[in-house]
Amino acid sequence: MTLITGASRRAFLASAGGGLALLTLAPAIAWADAKMVADEIAKLFGGKTLKEGRIKLDLPSIAENGLVVPLSFEVESPMTEADYVKSVHFFAEGNPSPLIASFTFTPLAPKAAASIRIRLAQTQNIVAVAEMSNGDVYTAKKEVKVTIGGCGG
Amino acid sequence: MATPTPRVRMPSTAKAGDVIEVKTLISHEMESGQRKDASGKAIPRKIIKQFVATFNGKELFRADWHPAISANPYQSFFVRVPESGTFVFQWIDDDGSVYKSEHKITVG
Numbered sequence: 532m533t534l535i536t537g538a539s540r541r542a543f544l545a546s547a548g549g550g551l552a553l554l555t556l557a558p559a560i561a562w563a564d565a566k567m568v569a570d571e572i573a574k575l576f577g578g579k580t581l582k583e584g585r586i587k588l589d590l591p592s593i594a595e596n597g598l599v600v601p602l603s604f605e606v607e608s609p610m611t612e613a614d615y616v617k618s619v620h621f622f623a624e625g626n627p628s629p630l631i632a633s634f635t636f637t638p639l640a641p642k643a644a645a646s647i648r649i650r651l652a653q654t655q656n657i658v659a660v661a662e663m664s665n666g667d668v669y670t671a672k673k674e675v676k677v678t679i680g681g682c683g684g
Numbered sequence: 685m686a687t688p689t690p691r692v693r694m695p696s697t698a699k700a701g702d703v704i705e706v707k708t709l710i711s712h713e714m715e716s717g718q719r720k721d722a723s724g725k726a727i728p729r730k731i732i733k734q735f736v737a738t739f740n741g742k743e744l745f746r747a748d749w750h751p752a753i754s755a756n757p758y759q760s761f762f763v764r765v766p767e768s769g770t771f772v773f774q775w776i777d778d779d780g781s782v783y784k785s786e787h788k789i790t791v792g
Contacts, residue, residue: 598754598755599754600754623752626752627716627718627751628750628751628752630750630752631750631752631753632747632748632749632750632752632753633747633748634745634746634747634748634761635745635746635747635748636745637742637743637744637745639739639742639743639744639763639764640744640745640761640762640763640764641703641762641763641764642703642762644761644762645745645747645759645760645761645762646758646759646760646761647747647749647753647754647757647758647759647760648753648754648757648758649752649753649754650716650751650752650753650754651752
C-alpha cells in the first residue's frame with residue numbers, strides 16, 4: 532500500500548471530510564428520528580404488531596465511511612406460493628430522510644435476500660421491517676457507528 | 685454526467701432449478717438533493733428510484749431506492765432458473781430515463 536504523507540495526505544483528508552460534511556450539514560428542518568421511523572412504519576402497516584425475528588441483518592458495527600455502508604439481509608421463509616416474503620423495508624433513524632429502500636419479492640425468487648450499499652449521515656439505528664404473504668410483520672434493528680474522516684463521531 | 689452504464693454479473697448457463705446470485709452495478713451519481721454547490725444553492729435531487737428484474741416477462745424482484753442509496757448503486761439478489769430464457773434488468777431514473785440490461789441464460 533502506498534503511504535500518503537505530508538501536505539497531500541492532509542489535502543486528501545480535508546477533501547474526504549468535506550464531502551461528508553456536505554452530506555451531514557443538510558438543512559435540519561425534517562431530520563429523521565426514531566419517531567419519524569415509527570410513523571413511517573405505522574403508515575405502511577397500520578396498527579399491526581411487529582414481531583421480532585426471522586430477519587438476518589448484516590451491517591457493520593462500525594462504518595468508517597458513511598457514504599458507502601454495505602447492507603445485506605435475509606428473511607427466513609420457504610418462498611412458495613402459499614408462504615413467501617412480500618416486501619422488506621429499511622429505515623434510518625438519523626438520516627435526512629427516514630426511508631432507505633424497499634424490496635418487493637415474488638415466490639419466483641428462491642430466497643428473500645439482497646445486498647445494497649447505503650449512505651449514513653451519522654451513528655444511528657437501522658430498522659428493517661418484513662411483510663409476509665400471510666400478513667405477519669417482522670422487524671429487526673441494528674446500530675451502526677459512523678466514524679467521519681477517522682476523527683470519531 | 686455520462687450516461688449511466690449498467691454492469692451485471694451472472695452465469696450464462698445453469699442447471700434447471702439452480703439458485704444463482706445476480707450482482708448488478710450501475711454508474712450514477714445518485715445526487716441526494718441534500719448537497720449544496722459552491723454558491724450555496726441546493727443541488728436538485730437526481731437518483732435512480734427503482735430497479736426491476738424480470739425473467740421471460742415475469743417480475744422476480746423489485747427495489748425502490750431513496751436518496752440514502754450510495755452513488756454507483758450496487759444491488760445483488762437471488763434468482764431460480766427454471767428454464768432457458770432472458771433476464772431483463774431495468775433501472776428507472778428520476779428524470780424518467782430507463783437504463784436496461786438483458787442477459788440470456790441457457791439451461792442444459
